[in-house]
Amino acid sequence: MKVLGTAIEDLSAAPRRTTVVVSDLHLPADASPAYDWFDDLLARAACAPSDTRVVVLGDLFDVWVSDAQLRARAWSRAVAALAAATAQGVDVLVAHGNRDYMLGARFASVTGCRIVAGGLRLALAGRDALLLHGDELCTRDLPYQRAKRWLRHPLTRGFLRVLPARAAFFLAARARAQSRAVQARGTRDRYEATAAAIEAAFATARCDVLVHGHVHRAARTPLSGAREVLVLPAFDEAGVHLVAADGLLGYRDRHGASLPDFPPQIWR
Ligand SMILES: [Mn+2]
Structure with missing residues (x-):
């Protein structure tokens, strides 16, 4: 199944009693309190x-462009x-965010985590949930x-993979600077999930709960028919996360x- 172009992995047949969901940790090159909280x-x-299962819902790192990291x-x-x-038996899933979609097989084998290239479907506290990083919901950001x-195209990723780490860092830093400049010019509105995208996600996945991060503003919004949307804040702000148990x-x-x-939010 695909939701808004994102492939969805179905884990609902293999639930664990406790699921921890955390997003947008943005773990940096230098020491940060977020490392202690994590x-x-x-x-x-x-x-x-x-x-216990831990789901990292994207942007674990501030940037990941090279396995040299x-x-x-x-x-x-x-x-x-x-x-x-x-190693102790915790099931850890790491979904790609927009900053670390180069996390791959090497990272998986060294950490023992499973990499999720898109979103996830699983049971949270007995309810059918869809988990997305959230960038696909910001459909106004054309x-x-x-x-x-093109950034996630296999050709681009193949090119990034063979680049020396320093060149990859240089390109990533330039892309970040460019994106910050664009964000400073644009309206805040562009970086929000849209009502149409939320509706499309529920219509495609037919789930009861939608959980996402990326927009960095926590909100729990009840919708009709016992459905609801939970937005995770950026973990590096205060260490806030979700637990289903x-x-x-x-x-x-x-x-x-x-x-x-x-508090709930209103989408436009
Ligand atoms: Mn993100």
């Missing part, structure tokens, strides 16, 4: 490893933490949607304590 999150998951700078710390969690098509789905702070729901 270590703690994985340590909590490893308390009941065979019952596996052993470089602070990034290697996340690689080690993920490897430790999967320049990005056009660029995405014992029939409950809700936000948690960086210590794992329950948080009140975030």
Whole structure:
């Protein structure tokens, strides 16, 4: 199945008792508190490893263009933490975001994580859920949607893979600077999910819950027919994530304590 051009992997037949969903960690080259919060999150998951699944819903790293990063700078710390969690039996899935869609087979074999090239379908607290990074929902951002098509093309990815790491970093830094400049000029509106895209996602996936990140503003929005949309904030802001366990789905702070729901949003 594809939702808004994103391939969906179906894991609903293999549920785990507890599912932790975290998005947009943007783990950088240098030390950052987000590394500590992520270590703690994985340590909590490893308390009941065979019952727990962790889904990283995209943009685990601020940028990932080269497997040289596996052993470089602070990034290697996340690689080690993920490897430790999967070695203990935690099922960890890492979905591609727009900054780290070059994560591939090498990363998977070193960390023991499964890479998800698109979105996921799984049960969250007994409900049928669709998980997307969220960039595909921002359908008003036409320049990005056009660029995405060629940036993720197998030819482009093959080219990036054979580039020396320094050249790949240079290109990625330039792309980031360009995208920041475009964002500063454009209206905020362009980087929001659209009502039409949310509707299309529910219509295609026929799910009860939609979870996404990417827009970096948490919101829990009930819709008709017991359906709802949960938006994850960027994890590097405060360590907030989602936990589905014992029939409950809700936000948690960086210590794992329950948080009140975030206010609903209105899409245009
Ligand atoms: Mn993103």
